[in-house]
Amino acid sequence: MPLDRRSGCPINLSLEVFGDRWSLIILRDMIFGGRRHFRELLNHSMEGIASNILADRLRRLLELGMLTKADDPTHKQKAIYSLTEMSIQLVPIMAQLGAWGRVWLPVSEELSIRAELLEQGGPVLWDRFMDELRHEHLGIGAQKPVGETVRAELQAAYEAVVARKTAAVTA
Amino acid sequence: MPLDRRSGCPINLSLEVFGDRWSLIILRDMIFGGRRHFRELLNHSMEGIASNILADRLRRLLELGMLTKADDPTHKQKAIYSLTEMSIQLVPIMAQLGAWGRVWLPVSEELSIRAELLEQGGPVLWDRFMDELRHEHLGIGAQKPVGETVRAELQAAYEAVVARKTAAVTA
DNA sequence: GTCACCGATCCTATCTTGCAACTGGTTTTT
DNA sequence: AAAAACCAGTTGCAAGATAGGATCGGTGAC
Numbered sequence: 001m002p003l004d005r006r007s008g009c010p011i012n013l014s015l016e017v018f019g020d021r022w023s024l025i026i027l028r029d030m031i032f033g034g035r036r037h038f039r040e041l042l043n044h045s046m047e048g049i050a051s052n053i054l055a056d057r058l059r060r061l062l063e064l065g066m067l068t069k070a071d072d073p074t075h076k077q078k079a080i081y082s083l084t085e086m087s088i089q090l091v092p093i094m095a096q097l098g099a100w101g102r103v104w105l106p107v108s109e110e111l112s113i114r115a116e117l118l119e120q121g122g123p124v125l126w127d128r129f130m131d132e133l134r135h136e137h138l139g140i141g142a143q144k145p146v147g148e149t150v151r152a153e154l155q156a157a158y159e160a161v162v163a164r165k166t167a168a169v170t171a
Numbered sequence: 172m173p174l175d176r177r178s179g180c181p182i183n184l185s186l187e188v189f190g191d192r193w194s195l196i197i198l199r200d201m202i203f204g205g206r207r208h209f210r211e212l213l214n215h216s217m218e219g220i221a222s223n224i225l226a227d228r229l230r231r232l233l234e235l236g237m238l239t240k241a242d243d244p245t246h247k248q249k250a251i252y253s254l255t256e257m258s259i260q261l262v263p264i265m266a267q268l269g270a271w272g273r274v275w276l277p278v279s280e281e282l283s284i285r286a287e288l289l290e291q292g293g294p295v296l297w298d299r300f301m302d303e304l305r306h307e308h309l310g311i312g313a314q315k316p317v318g319e320t321v322r323a324e325l326q327a328a329y330e331a332v333v334a335r336k337t338a339a340v341t342a
Numbered sequence: 343g344t345c346a347c348c349g350a351t352c353c354t355a356t357c358t359t360g361c362a363a364c365t366g367g368t369t370t371t372t
Numbered sequence: 373a374a375a376a377a378c379c380a381g382t383t384g385c386a387a388g389a390t391a392g393g394a395t396c397g398g399t400g401a402c
Contacts, residue, residue: 001388001389005277006217006218006219007217007218007279007282008277008278008279008282008283009199009217009218009272009278009279009282009283010268010269010270010271010272010273010276010278010282010283010286011195011196011199011265011268011269011272011286012196012199012217012218013272013276013277013278014268014269014271014272014276015192015195015196015268016192017276019190019191019192019195020190020191020192020389021186021187021190021191021390022390024182024186024190025182025183025186028180028182028183037348037349038348038349038350039347039348039349042349046177046178046180046183047177047178047180047183048177048391048392049391050390050391050392050393051349051350051351051392051393052350052351052352052390052391052392053389053390053391054349054350055349055350055351056389058349075347075348075399075400076348076398076399076400077347077348077349077398077399077400078347078348078349078399079348079349086275089271089274089275090271092267092271093264093267093268093271094182096263096264096267097181097182097185097186097264098181098182098185099181100181100185100260100261100263100264101180101181101182101184101185101188102181103260104257104260105181105184105185105188106176106179106184107179107180107181107184108178108179108180111178111179111180111181112179112180112181115181115182172357172358173357191358192359193359208379208380209379209380209381210378210379210380213380213381219360221359221360221361221362222361222362222380222381222382223359223360223361223381223382223383224358224359224360225381226380226381226382227358229381246368246369246378246379247367247368247369247379248367248368248369248378248379248380249368249379249380250379250380250381
């Protein structure tokens, strides 16, 4: 997946960066799923990414400055991938994409609850989420975010839907 | 490009619809460039799309309900493609994509002026633009929009930048 | 010492893309 | 009336991307 620079149009250039079927999925899992390691991304991938594709995309995202990579001090072979400001600022795009998909595509209820909450929360929630990501990935903002994190809230809402649906089935 | 339905996640499904290098480019040219015919999309394509790819993507977008196709009464062989509500509602996504690209990617000045104005105008301008598109493509809203259209404004701004840059070079 | 885990890489079959030539028909120009 | 240009695509081919699975050498927990 080379960068062609077909034109200097912002939409075109954005597509050249993440206009494929995997790059945004990986970033989604890092942003909303909190994944930081290769194996986490590989084994918990809902869509079943192949290891060679994952390796290729991670390398590409590193080159593009959307991610950084560091050694994990707890395990010599583990690498920790971090978001950069560039990828943290994809949150509004993810939110819009989720909102659009929720309306027009056959989404599953439990997987769209996050998109729904993100849409309801609007830019205020997005900003709070982005600040949390900056704290987590860039070490910016000295003290921890107060109260429950946005990601934890979204995750809790997701699990509540799953629990409700399971109860409905077994009832 | 099949629809795999890898998962019911809204972001994933959105990517399965337009997570490739051409679908959004075609929709961009229809939305911001006002293109309605195959040859217009083919010959005025800034990025140089191939005719088979264009044909394939148009067919796909028709199947997905993002476009409709009708005979052109003025020419027996011409077909007119129209946006649907589904694709008109991509305007906010295009705006966010353009805003992000303008900050982080090497965009050209003249091609990013539209994104800049769209960002400045915010949701109010997006709604006005979407209403104009509904009038133009869906025949909704009896009377024509008052004053200059959003697309004409964006186009004028683009041409002003081109003119200024040309003047600067020849001066 | 064994076994699961670590981030990848290699191989192969299949799918997608880009490119150029071409099709059958229609409108415009000369 | 003949020629040229335009219309929406289609076809064939080569190159590149993807999916899936096996594999690699090193690490850490038990």
